[in-house]
Amino acid sequence: MNKYELMYILNPNTEESQREALLEKFKGIIDADGTVDSVEQWGLRKLAYEIQKEKEGFYVLVNFQAGPDLNKELDRNLKIADEVVRHMIVKIEE
Template sequence: MNKYELVYILKSNVEDEKRTQLLDKFRGIIEADGAIENVDEWGNRKLAYEINKVNEGYYTLVNFNAGADVPKELDRNLKIADEVIRHMIIKIEE
């Protein structure tokens, strides 16, 4: 199992219920073949630069351990979610 860090930014106007559904969906993908260490919701922040005429986003950081297939599936799901502005998955070297 490898250690990974996921940061994703949602549109700031996404409702709390939808935000929770998305987190649960991503959590389910990770927990199918791994384990979540920490979920840290940073909340609404100003973006460093405008993305598709959007200046603010809701940031979430997830630290997890998983096999090599999990980040690929997670990346695929994050790309097709309309609410996600940007995301990044990083493998943490030890």
């Protein structure tokens, strides 16, 4: 199992219930083939540049361990979700 870090930014207009539902959905995908180590909700932060006419975004950081095949499924689900503005999955080298 490899260690990964997932950072995704949600549209700032997303309601709290939707944010929690998305977090649970992504955690469920990770738990199917790995384990979630930690989840940090950074909240609303200013974006470096305007994305979809928005200047702020809701940041979420997830650290997890999983096999290499999980990233494809997780990436696919992040791309499908309309509320997700940007995302990045990075392998953590030890």
